[in-house]
Amino acid sequence: MRMLWKNIKGLVGVYDTPPLYLKGGEMRSLPVLEQAWLAIEDGVVVDFGSMEEFPGITDWSGLEVMDCEGKYVLPAWCDSHTHLVFAASRSGEFLSRLEGKSYQEIAAEGGGILNSARALQSMSELDLLADARNRLMQAMRTGTGSIEIKSGYGLTTEAELKMLRVIDALKSEFSIPIKATFLACHAVPEGDWTAASWTARMVEDALPAVAKEGLADYVDAFCEKGYFGLAETQSLLEASLLLGLKAKVHVNQFNAFGGVKLCVDAKAVSVDHLEELEAEDIDALKKAAASGHPTFATALPGCSYFLGIPYTPVLELMKADVPVALATDFNPGSAPSSNMSRVVQLAILKMKMHPLEAIAAATINGAAAMECSEQAGVIARGRAANVLLTRPMNGLEDLAYGFGEEPVEKVFIDGESL
Ligand code: NIG
Ligand code: FE
Secondary structure (H helix, E strand, O other), X not given: OEEEEEEEEEEEOEOXXXXXXXXXXHHHHOOEEEEEEEEEEOOEEEEEEEHHHOOOOOOXXXXXXXXXXXXXXXXXXEEOOEOOOOOOOOHHHHHHHHOOOOHHHHHHOOOXXXXXXXXXXXXXXXXXXXXXXXXXXXXXXXXXXXXXEEOOOOOXXXXXXXXXXXXXXXXXXXXXXXXXXXXXXXXXXXXXOOHHHHHXXXXXXXXXXXXXXXXXXXXXEEEOOOOEOHHHHHHHHHHHHHOOOEEEEEEOOOOOOOHHHHHHHOOOOEEEEOOOOOHHHHHHHHHHHHOOOOOEEEEOHHHHHHHOOOOOOHHHHHHOOOOEEEOOOEEOOOEOOOOHHHHHHHHHHOOOOOHHHHHHHHOHHHHHOOOOOOOOOOEOOOOEOOEEEEOOOOOOOHHHHOOOOOOEEEEEEOOEEO
8 A cells, every 4th residue: 555645734843753752842853854755655654855856756556646726744753751541430429520519629539540440340341441442543534643651540459450450451453652551559448548659559469460470561660649659659669670571650740749850760761640740850850851751741631621720831841951751641530532633633732832842742742752753743754653643734834723623534553544
């Protein structure tokens, strides 16, 4: 199967030799080749160039030609933080919030993550997989071409392993890069558990099993007041590193108390949320980025939008030359949408990212924040043709300008239109 796309208004994130990621100050220089052509063969990008230097077509056999007048072609979105495996909607809690309760109040009454855990424990692995498969296909239809998925709604060793096996099954069913994260410390389960005793249980019981079965690429903890503190987060991260598992950590969602530095010191791949950020947090991330071994700062504006909490101060992070990634945080409690285009729109509209910065954060840096830079995040020769085609746009700012519109017209995975 051979395809030639002509007259592309802009081929975005296109490289001869792609870098692994872009630091804050570099993100606005994401390359765009204007008036371009792109050739795809057997699902792989084989060549590209500008229309001015278009070599012409010599071999027409089996060639499909598409005119992309006015449209942009981007790498498929890289969603580096999701909770896509879950048992049930929590729209009832959403209604309670509309009636005046806060997210934290609902959680304190046994709702929130505990609510999701009760539902998940009683759902079969097969049913969970069927729902997760549908959700992943829906995310892909809106442009997602690589994804990280967490456990964390199990809250028993057995149910956590069940979630991770579902993610493992998705990995074998889908060709796109999928990363699995063992979210060992998401909430303290009901009963006699404390944050400390639950963390110890996960470290002693679940973590070795997860590592032995190769069910996770990363570990995660919800480092937050009322959930897991610095001591618990540190003990989980240290134990994980000994088993060869790096971390991607929920931190600074509601409170800043030193979690970012702790994660940076533990060589976490990313710190995610960061709605509350203090100078010392930015400083730790800045130093790591300057050393060439960054911890990615992942903003989740869908969560800020849905919960009405502050947006991550990404401009400050980029000013400090920290590589920023954007992800959906897709989950039934704080961000019930898997649509990365919406995240990019929010990043531009609410966090004031330049369109090129937002795209870089949602593609090349998202891929790096889940360590799949070789497979996703850019358009380059020899790479899988996991790309999206926009509707006709005046410029990339139209991703957010027509804020109610769906900017993605078509999604291609391995060169096949979904
Ligand atoms: O990233 N903050 C912790 N975990 C998820 C939401 C959990 C939930 O409400 O189900 C998040 O926002
Ligand atoms: Fe999350």
